[in-house]
Amino acid sequence: MHIMEGFLPHPWWEVWYALSLPVVAYGIYRMNRLVKERRETLPLLALAGAFIFVLSSLKLPSVTGSCSHPTGTGMGAILFGPALTAVLSLIVLVYQALFLAHGGITTLGANVFSMGIAGPAVGYLVYRGCTRLNLHFYLSIFLAATLADWATYLVTTLQLALAFPSATGGVVGSFYAFGTVFALTQVPLALVEGVVTALLFKYIIQVKGDVMVKLKVIDEKGLGKLREAIPA
Amino acid sequence: MKGEIIAGLAIILFFALFLYVAASNTGADWGGADGEAEGVIAELTEGTYEPWFEPLIEPPSGEIESLLFSLQAALGAIVIGYFFGYYRGKQSA
Numbered sequence: 001m002h003i004m005e006g007f008l009p010h011p012w013w014e015v016w017y018a019l020s021l022p023v024v025a026y027g028i029y030r031m032n033r034l035v036k037e038r039r040e041t042l043p044l045l046a047l048a049g050a051f052i053f054v055l056s057s058l059k060l061p062s063v064t065g066s067c068s069h070p071t072g073t074g075m076g077a078i079l080f081g082p083a084l085t086a087v088l089s090l091i092v093l094v095y096q097a098l099f100l101a102h103g104g105i106t107t108l109g110a111n112v113f114s115m116g117i118a119g120p121a122v123g124y125l126v127y128r129g130c131t132r133l134n135l136h137f138y139l140s141i142f143l144a145a146t147l148a149d150w151a152t153y154l155v156t157t158l159q160l161a162l163a164f165p166s167a168t169g170g171v172v173g174s175f176y177a178f179g180t181v182f183a184l185t186q187v188p189l190a191l192v193e194g195v196v197t198a199l200l201f202k203y204i205i206q207v208k209g210d211v212m213v214k215l216k217v218i219d220e221k222g223l224g225k226l227r228e229a230i231p232a
Numbered sequence: 233m234k235g236e237i238i239a240g241l242a243i244i245l246f247f248a249l250f251l252y253v254a255a256s257n258t259g260a261d262w263g264g265a266d267g268e269a270e271g272v273i274a275e276l277t278e279g280t281y282e283p284w285f286e287p288l289i290e291p292p293s294g295e296i297e298s299l300l301f302s303l304q305a306a307l308g309a310i311v312i313g314y315f316f317g318y319y320r321g322k323q324s325a
Contacts, residue, residue, distance in 0.1 A: 002266065005283065006286060051312065053307055058305065065260025067264050104285065106284075160273070164276045181272055192246050
């Protein structure tokens with residue numbers, strides 16, 4: 001769930017716009033280069049974008065008695081990194097802000113920052129860290145996607161806490177108050193998103209594993225091993 | 233098959249948890265987390281905060297809103313299905 005239209009006061013909405021714009025600009029630059037120079041990666045780019053489309057439209061009920069939706073940005077972050085994922089998220093966020101009154105134009109900067117930049121950055125780093133540690137491939141994907149989703153809502157919580165510090169507890173007090181709404185609700189959703197993303201990666205390995213090697217997501221040896229594990 | 237079974241179980245568990253909460257906690261209204269955040273903001277500012285900008289277009293009803301949300305999901309699902317269908321077919325051909 002994104003921050004709603006008009007719910008970030010001055011100067012916060014400008015701050016988040018200022019932080020998001022350079023990343024989105026860099027992402028557009030990277031995307032242009034990818035489209036021109038490595039056309040074989042385009043189907044995967046479309047897949048990552050489509051995954052964000054589907055997951056961020058599913059409002060799911062959580063144990064807290066309220067609903068929220070997953071982000072789907074983990075996949076894009078693992079395959080293409082945070083900058084490109086920021087551009088993909090921007091498309092979804094603009095659609096939802098313009099036609100669905102979900103999120104908003106004034107809060108777009110903040111929402112792009114949480115969903116398109118912070119979450120994917122966490123997912124990307126977690127995936128890279130797990131690969132360093134030689135963790136099992138699907139476990140790494142699961143952890144990266146789950147934490148990307150969850151980090152998004154931790155940042156949303158932080159954004160609101162900074163803008164609305166509580167009179168008694170300050171920013172920390174507000175962080176707890178918003179945290180019970182966003183971060184807590186998101187836990188089961190993030191876990192499910194992690195599992196589903198890991199499963200989809202099994203299929204990607206099957207049909208487009210070679211492109212993943214080119215994108216340096218896995219190496220040739222790792223791909224061979226994973227392919228062997230999947231019965232034809 | 234292992235991956236599919238794990239994912240299936242996770243999703244079933246997720247909805248079982250929802251049904252359990254729905255059955256035991258009758259106070260839940262399953263509203264959106266963003267709407268609840270609005271409540272927290274009202275509490276923190278003691279009701280003084282007014283959103284300073286309104287959405288330009290608001291879906292005229294809940295039905296239209298769910299139409300647009302399902303359109304979004306459908307578009308994404310078409311692309312995902314096309315991707316896997318196309319490349320799997322190509323592989324087995």
